[in-house]
Amino acid sequence: MTPTIRLGRLFGIEVGFNWSLIVIFVLVAWTLASSVLPGAAPGQPVLAYWLVGLAGAVVFFVCLLAHEFAHAIAARRRGMKVGGITLWLFGGVSQLEGEPPSPGAEALITGVGPLASLVVAGVAYAVAVAGATAGAPALLIQLAGWLAFLNLALAVFNLVPAFPLDGGRLLGSFFWWRTGSRQRGVRDAVRVGRVVALLMIGLGLVELFVGSIVSGIWIAFIGWFLLSAAGAELAAMEVRTTLRSVPVSAAMSSPVVTVPEWIRVEDFLASAASQHHFTTYPLHALSGELTGVVRLRDLLRASAADRAAMTLRDLARPIAEMPRAHPEESLGVVIERVGSALENRVLVFADGNLVGIVSPSDVARILTLRQALASRHPRAVA
Numbered sequence: 001m002t003p004t005i006r007l008g009r010l011f012g013i014e015v016g017f018n019w020s021l022i023v024i025f026v027l028v029a030w031t032l033a034s035s036v037l038p039g040a041a042p043g044q045p046v047l048a049y050w051l052v053g054l055a056g057a058v059v060f061f062v063c064l065l066a067h068e069f070a071h072a073i074a075a076r077r078r079g080m081k082v083g084g085i086t087l088w089l090f091g092g093v094s095q096l097e098g099e100p101p102s103p104g105a106e107a108l109i110t111g112v113g114p115l116a117s118l119v120v121a122g123v124a125y126a127v128a129v130a131g132a133t134a135g136a137p138a139l140l141i142q143l144a145g146w147l148a149f150l151n152l153a154l155a156v157f158n159l160v161p162a163f164p165l166d167g168g169r170l171l172g173s174f175f176w177w178r179t180g181s182r183q184r185g186v187r188d189a190v191r192v193g194r195v196v197a198l199l200m201i202g203l204g205l206v207e208l209f210v211g212s213i214v215s216g217i218w219i220a221f222i223g224w225f226l227l228s229a230a231g232a233e234l235a236a237m238e239v240r241t242t243l244r245s246v247p248v249s250a251a252m253s254s255p256v257v258t259v260p261e262w263i264r265v266e267d268f269l270a271s272a273a274s275q276h277h278f279t280t281y282p283l284h285a286l287s288g289e290l291t292g293v294v295r296l297r298d299l300l301r302a303s304a305a306d307r308a309a310m311t312l313r314d315l316a317r318p319i320a321e322m323p324r325a326h327p328e329e330s331l332g333v334v335i336e337r338v339g340s341a342l343e344n345r346v347l348v349f350a351d352g353n354l355v356g357i358v359s360p361s362d363v364a365r366i367l368t369l370r371q372a373l374a375s376r377h378p379r380a381v382a
């Protein structure tokens, strides 16, 4: 879901959409204009069907956004960071960073999404009924009725108890509350979700042979999607749990080699860079004070002319912009805090001294090591 187009900010939350959404937009507008509306309100001009169809597709996305904003706003109220909202093929996704503070908080953050869809469905239904009694244009009444049905379907579909749907998360928070452990809660909910996914695949196959081919394939496809999502959810959970038990000091590259900021890029690449195996070098000024950080990758990207003319300082990231951590902090907590800034490295300070650097490859290395150890002694980490 990475190639995202930014739409803007609303309530301080970044909203974007994925290219796959354009397919859905066209499909929704086309379905409305060519079959739903002509079937429900016949005898109107083709242009009217298309205008109302396009408006319907836009309102459909507003409804998806209402669902996601309910999640995002509830999460922010419970102290979680919201990375943004992305609309894509299967609806919307709110990027919530970190984990909810309690099972109750998770149930609330999750439950408000389907609830918002239900409320929108109720409002759309009321509009359709009021429109019909007031003698509003037939197309608008039909559009409101269609939106009521769609939002009801959205709420019901999202309550299917399988990850990554809201139903799966609600079940996870219930098991978390029962067992006292979020990890166990997710694991139990994933187990239920797998059964649900397999049942959907089975149902899809039956439908394929005795009923409609299209809906059979569609149900089986969603089942397959939920089955693979269950595995991904579990893997992400294990990674988070593992990283949380590791202190920053175990993952960081240490000791750190700092280099003078006034060295020319060309000279540095010819000498110092080939002596060490580091990918990141902090820079110091004449006074010994740290001023910035260069990544080998950024130096190698510079043109030959720039390498000859520039000093390391010219290509450095200022020290004040670098994310920092303490050696005794949990690696998992640090990663949740810095997010994608890990790509630029995290500097580890103890008593004001730079004692290490954490890069994504350091994290990958410790993760592989710990998971290999855990699989040899499964009981020790359960």
Ligand SMILES: [Zn+2]
Binding pocket: 067, 071, 113, 114, 158, 166
């Ligand atoms: Zn939801």
